[in-house]
Amino acid sequence: MISVLIPVYNNWDLTRACLEALAASTAGEETEVLVVDNASTDATPQACPALGRSLFGERFRYLPQPVNRNFAGANNIAAAEARGDWLFLLNNDTLPRPGWAAPLLRAFDEDPQLGAAGPLLLYPPDSRGLHRVQHLGVVLSLRHRVSHLYEYLPEHHPVVTRPRRLQIITGAAMLIPRQRYLALGGLDEGFVNGFEDVEFCARLCREGLHQRVIPEARIIHLAGQSEGRRDKEKDNSSRCFTLCGHLLQLDEMRQWRADGYQPEVSPWMTLEPGLTPASRVRLLQQARKGPAALAEAAQSEPLWLEGQLMLARHQEAQRQNSDAMYTLTMAAHFYSTPDAILPLLDFVGRVAADEKRGMELLREELRDYVVTPELREAALRELHAELLAAGEPELARQVEALQQDAPNFFSRQYRLLEAALRTGSAMPHGE
Known part of the structure; x- marks a missing residue:
């Protein structure tokens, strides 16, 4: 019993x-x-x-x-x-x-x-x-x-x-x-x-x-x-x-x-279940066959962030705003870094600007990623050491690449985050 x-x-x-x-x-x-x-x-x-x-x-x-x-x-x-x-x-x-x-x-x-x-x-x-x-x-x-x-x-x-x-x-x-x-x-x-x-x-x-x-x-x-x-x-x-x-x-x-994903370090210093190069190529090839194929490819692999963003842009262009909102919201669940949150905030700001409570919640999530160059460099050093100790030299090399690319990160990706927090405008439309 x-x-x-x-x-x-x-x-x-x-x-x-x-x-x-x-x-x-x-x-x-x-x-x-x-x-x-x-x-x-x-x-x-x-x-x-x-x-x-x-x-x-x-x-x-x-x-x-x-x-x-x-x-x-x-x-x-x-x-x-x-x-x-x-x-x-x-x-x-x-x-x-x-x-x-x-x-x-x-x-x-x-x-x-x-x-x-x-x-x-x-x-x-x-x-x-x-x-x-x-x-x-x-x-x-x-x-x-x-x-x-x-x-x-x-x-x-x-x-x-x-x-x-x-x-x-x-x-x-x-x-x-x-x-x-x-x-x-x-x-x-x-x-x-x-x-x-x-x-x-x-x-x-x-x-x-x-x-x-x-x-x-x-x-x-x-x-x-x-x-x-x-x-x-x-x-x-x-x-x-x-x-x-x-x-x-x-x-x-x-x-x-074990599930066929490839761990990767995001520019925001998070570990994510990335797709293998072969999976990305296969999904992109399918997506290029037309809107229906794009939707099928994106929906078959929710962890394909690029595909979710492509699908949301197509849905918005077709004035399918509720579908675009759904796609972007799910993408932010799967990949909860500014790479997914910023497009969602941008969409809400342009299409549903009266959703002030939702916009503030999104900005609150973005505030978790506020960092100075000095603090980011220190955090990357710590992450690098942790990955080496965990027996992950390939991921440690990804951290090294992020350290070298710091100027580009702060001039591009981080600039969008700052703009979203300062003005509420997440990014130029289409960027």
Whole structure:
């Protein structure tokens, strides 16, 4: 039996929707549901027990707490009470799809070294009706930076369905044998709603186990709905990597390479999953066959920034402004540096100038890239040393090229950023 553990704190509407979706997706399956209420002050204490019993009968338990035990404490309380052989940690801002359980259980049968497994988490459908990736696994980059792998890619992109081994998966939806969870001591309650899943996965890695996301199991994740979700992020991150940094390896670039991408250092000192020269040539050749071919090429590879910008320019020329806005917004999700943000800001400023709030948010993102020549040179030196230490000499050489090209960077690319922040005009149209 699977014991589904759901910590909650207020947000009753989310919890209600989650329980209803869970009941519909587990009809006839052997599951129990334990909701741990972290001292909610909204309708949850009154409404949750009745709804849970109506949906799950005796398979439902409501565990109210006198104080907020946070994510780790709530899950540990539920794990101790659970009767199932399997624990499924589940956020209340999720909507399970039918059939999520069987692929996760099957993964453990097929892989004896599997520590924990999770479903593919998807955002709700966007304005075009597409589900996009919220969680396909967590990867580790330089400076202990963790991020969701390929966030916002369409759910049917080839890299989304490729089997892969991971160090870290999110605790928002994680299946693990109950005895393994208990043997490891559960989640570390020293964290405050963040990074406890990273540290827990590191302990699984220490035991010689790995994690997987199983794309056949799919759950909608609204993401970031918990109150105060990011309040302790810096403290949580520092504590996590003090405890377990030595147990984890840099794996972001390894995952990119396995998927056919070529890591590259952007002029803005970020690491990006670039396309190989052969892929770029193939896509450009296809795009030159006409507007329909351009759209097909750009949409087939969302990480091809040049193609997204070409498509957006064509859409604007055809007065397809809503399509151009969508294309540019998605490009800024995939490649969130000024190379993508500036064209979006320029478009909004010319076509939707009344969107003042949106323009200010874009300018706020650009402010993260403000730098002096002296600070940029120091940062490039540091990045160069980190890449050499990580065994990435080719990427270190790219940094050297950026150092040599600094005058051109500040006279061209950086000038556009300064103009956008100073006047709101991102760039001359068509530049």
